[in-house]
Amino acid sequence: MSTTVAKDVNELFNPEVRSEIDRWIAKYPPEWKQSAVMAALRIVQDDNGGWLTTELMNDVAAYLDMPAIAVYEVATFYSMYELKPVGKHKICVCTNVSCMISKADNIVEHLEKRLGISFGEVTEDGRYSLKEVECLGACGGAPMMQIGQQYYENLTPEIVDAILEGLE
């Protein structure tokens, strides 16, 4: 038997997160609050340091009046949701064809060496994590990577160093 006490929906999340989710809910027909689930998961993930806990997913389900399983389905289907802790800076490197033939391998190798981690891992200090991603639609600037919301293109190991040193 679960002893979880049902939470008051209006008390879920902090006011900023709630108002941001509400802004998304307003984009869809009133009977389709569920349409805001992708945005809601992104917003709570950002607010939680970049990853989703089961509790947060349950809260999103309650807030949007959805079965929890339907939220888990979405959270596990799309690649931008993280179900484990990630680094403060999540470094996503594209290795798809255009990047691959533009020497993305060198960028990956350089990052792995510099940070001491491989794809799917987080540095011990929690500052960085590395993720291999599929084509991000910036092949004209291959090889490329994304950190946070920002794209970085035409990478060389030297440029990567400069970018990392410029991060907070």
Place this chain on the structure above:
Amino acid sequence: MANEVCLRTLDLERPWLLEQYQSRGGYEMLKKVLTEKTPPDQIIEEVKKSGLRGRGGAGFPTGLKWSFITRNAPGQKYVVCNSDEGEPGTFKDRDILRYNPHQLIEGMVLAGYAIGATRGYNYIRGEFWEPYERFEQALEEAREAGYLGENLLGSGFDFELHAHLGAGAYICGEETALLESIEGKKGQPRYKPPFPAHFGLYGCPTIINNTESLASIPMILEKGGEWFSDIGVKNSGGSKLFSISGNINNPGVFEIPMGTPFSQLLEMAGGMKDGRQIKAVIPGGSSAPVIPGDQMMELTMDYDAIAGAGSMLGSGAVVVLDDTNCMVKVLDRMSYFYHEESCGQCTPCREGTGWLYRVVHRIETGQGRQEDLDLLDDVAGKISGKTICALGDAAAMPVQGMLRHFRDEFQYHIDHKRCMVGAG
């Protein structure tokens, strides 16, 4: 004749701003249609006349798609824009969103007027944060100027438009998966029929068009369908945005007439890097079968020419490979992609893409077996045409294309357990 349609404001400073778009006659077409109350059928006829075909990759005639909607049927209808740009090698819609978002908005409102829809969504892939912000900013400007909202310019026509952000899933570029995704579900494609024109977003009649297709509409209506059609060649009306990348000097997006020789496009893109030889070209995104370089140099960039060479123009994503590339390695990476991105719904695709990847990967890593090439042909053939959506075909076609043109490289890998390229 370049940058005549979707990129026509690219030379302006901060071309994404409303005032800049208007300085080139932006929203004039919408004003004209709304004040003159142009009959919607006339708009659809003009789009049909233009020869515009779906720029996302499928190449379905846009005007015909619009005519499938029963305009006078009661109830809500939707216009949905597919900005889930994810076909490897494609990066053109990103530029439309970043540099000319207002033309897309105008195109979507005009599409809504033509089919009798009063609401629209633009589905932007989740990684495109900068393009998404540009688009949101443009929506804000358009709303304030009265181009979005209720009773547009006093015409009695309402149109509301919002952006929806994806979260990383190639499959959502498939139109019915995209609709599922807007509805807040996993992006798994629906059976068709019913087609979205009858049962689309929230079960309502819906048209879904690619970003480039919709952004082309204002110019088609302003200058006429015939003008657009005449830019291109037979069966391939208009100009097209080509995203060209790979082993070239000046990769980028070029808006040029359909039917332009590939050799000219390559020249615009600065030619081959380091003076290397062109080995092969993937002409329409990674799903399009590869074409050997010498053959490609003789082709023009239009639907019929590329189809005639056994491939497809797709999204106009051209990946140029030089002679230092091992084709087994290239296919290994592409097969991994389709395996990663299969939504898991249909068995032939879910299991088959795994088979393709594992077999290509073992050939690449020197573990290939003599029977593997026939096995690849067999598995690819068993996926093609046996799935709900085209992702299965998209995974099978590059395999078949590679084996057709570069079988000897695969055989060499199996025989010598190493690469033919650079093997001396």
